[in-house]
Amino acid sequence: MSVNREEIKQLIDFIHEEDAxxxxxxxxxxxxxxxxxxxxxxxxxxxxxDKELIRQVQKSxxxxxxxxIYNQEQGLKYLQNKIREFESEQNL
Structure with a gap:
């Protein structure tokens, strides 16, 4: 779309202050x-x-x-088990 910028400037010059x-x-x-x-x-x-991000999305x-996939309760149990596993390995 071709626009005449000079015409636009002239229109602005003649409008009321609040419209400006x-x-x-x-x-x-x-x-x-x-x-x-x-x-x-x-x-x-x-x-x-980002190839790593694309890989993660595809894996998801x-x-x-x-x-x-886990719901909230399943996810919490999974994390608690992982913490227990980690802590038991630290005690060896």
């Missing part, structure tokens, strides 16, 4: 939106190149598919 404040706020909003979109895209690009998906 709204235009100013809207331009600020557009700038923040573009910055956020650029950051989101940058983050997405970084995440898609496999665990869910195969029923290897």
């Amino acid at each position: 404040a709204e235009v100013y706020d809207f331009i600020g909003y557009l700038n923040m939106k573009r910055e956020r979109e650029a950051i989101d895209q940058f983050d997405l690009d970084l995440l898609t190149r 998906q496999g665990d869910r598919t195969n029923g290897r």
Whole structure:
């Protein structure tokens, strides 16, 4: 879309002061939106190149598919058992 910037500037020169404040706020909003979109895209690009993260996600998906997930109580029991195992190894 082609925009005549000079025409936009002239329109701004002739609007009421309170409308000018709204235009100013809207331009600020557009700038923040573009910055956020650029950051989101940058983050997405970084995440898609992180091979370890991709491996972890795929493993997690496999665990869910195969029923290897814990609810809160099961997870707590699992951790308590691991702590007991660790402590018993330390006492050897």
